[in-house]
Amino acid sequence: MGTQSEAKPREDYYWVDDREPHFQRRKDILKSHPEVTKLFGVNPNLKYVTVALVVAQLTIALFIHNLPWWAFLLTTFVVGATIAQALFLAIHEITHDLAFKSKLHNTWLAFFANLPIVFPFAMSFKTYHAIHHWDQGKDGEDMDIPSILEAKIFRGFVGKVLWFFNQIVFYAVRPVLGKPMKPDKWQVYNIIFQVAAMAIFLPFAGWEGTIFLLLSLIFAGGLHPTSGHFISEHYVFQEGQETYSYYGPLNAITFNVGYHNEHHDFPTIPGSRLPALKKMAPEYYDNLHSYNSWMGVIKDFLFTKKITLYSRTKRK
Numbered sequence: 001m002g003t004q005s006e007a008k009p010r011e012d013y014y015w016v017d018d019r020e021p022h023f024q025r026r027k028d029i030l031k032s033h034p035e036v037t038k039l040f041g042v043n044p045n046l047k048y049v050t051v052a053l054v055v056a057q058l059t060i061a062l063f064i065h066n067l068p069w070w071a072f073l074l075t076t077f078v079v080g081a082t083i084a085q086a087l088f089l090a091i092h093e094i095t096h097d098l099a100f101k102s103k104l105h106n107t108w109l110a111f112f113a114n115l116p117i118v119f120p121f122a123m124s125f126k127t128y129h130a131i132h133h134w135d136q137g138k139d140g141e142d143m144d145i146p147s148i149l150e151a152k153i154f155r156g157f158v159g160k161v162l163w164f165f166n167q168i169v170f171y172a173v174r175p176v177l178g179k180p181m182k183p184d185k186w187q188v189y190n191i192i193f194q195v196a197a198m199a200i201f202l203p204f205a206g207w208e209g210t211i212f213l214l215l216s217l218i219f220a221g222g223l224h225p226t227s228g229h230f231i232s233e234h235y236v237f238q239e240g241q242e243t244y245s246y247y248g249p250l251n252a253i254t255f256n257v258g259y260h261n262e263h264h265d266f267p268t269i270p271g272s273r274l275p276a277l278k279k280m281a282p283e284y285y286d287n288l289h290s291y292n293s294w295m296g297v298i299k300d301f302l303f304t305k306k307i308t309l310y311s312r313t314k315r316k
Contacts, residue, residue: 110190164222232297235311
């Protein structure tokens with residue numbers, strides 16, 4: 001019998017007829033552990049951490065022109081990309097209304113968190129991410145899954161490398177092409193706010209600061225170790241399981257997004273309390289396949305022939 005890396009590359013999605021697993025597990029956990037509801041609510045520290053990240057990233061952009069090229073690149077990768085990824089995931093938390101009790105306050109904080117990302121995306125992300133939760137894996141609805149065109153073009157090791165290093169671009173473009181929607185008022189406000197803010201800020205940052213912000217996004221979405229979460233969350237490495245958790249140290253700088261089964265089971269629990277959820281209900285999580293290294297996930301994704309962009313679970 002050949003090893004998994006020697007197996008034939010996957011050429012179609014994993015098609016299933018049953019409902020996504022989180023609905024039933026949520027019901028079972030609430031029945032077995034009603035005390036879990038005490039974890040619901042907001043993370044009061046999220047707003048402060050988010051503001052600090054935004055201020056840090058924009059401040060670096062203003063002063064990075066003083067660095068030599070090698071220090072510029074090192075700072076961008078080590079600091080800029082780390083903050084950019086943290087801001088992606090802060091926005092993820094905020095769009096679940098986990099920073100404030102008020103939806104309006106969460107929305108304005110998402111606008112503010114969006115600033116160093118350069119492009120307005122917070123409100124569009126909120127819309128498409130909600131669909132990802134409501135209709136996980138549903139064909140034509142869940143835009144978290146690579147399209148057939150992506151899967152056909154980016155094949156083999158080289159194809160996967162090219163796709164992986166640019167995956168942030170595909171995550172941004174795919175929803176617009178695959179499931180276009182008329183912008184709602186909050187998406188329009190997000191665009192207006194972001195364009196106005198960048199029109200004021202970028203001239204002060206100059207081309208060096210602008211490149212710093214853009215490269216931070218590109219690094220965060222590809223080369224950076226934290227980008228492994230994009231792969232680890234739902235790519236099928238263990239047949240029969242469609243969501244996976246990561247319990248490694250990088251959760252400390254990514255709002256515990258690695259606790260992904262836990263997050264999908266209870267989206268109303270902030271990332272700061274997801275480890276407590278796992279501790280409360282270990283019998284529901286300890287038997288699931290999980291990871292301790294995002295770098296290991298990246299390596300396996302790129303070098304395992306069987307794993308392709310089709311390695312996702314879909315529903316009709």
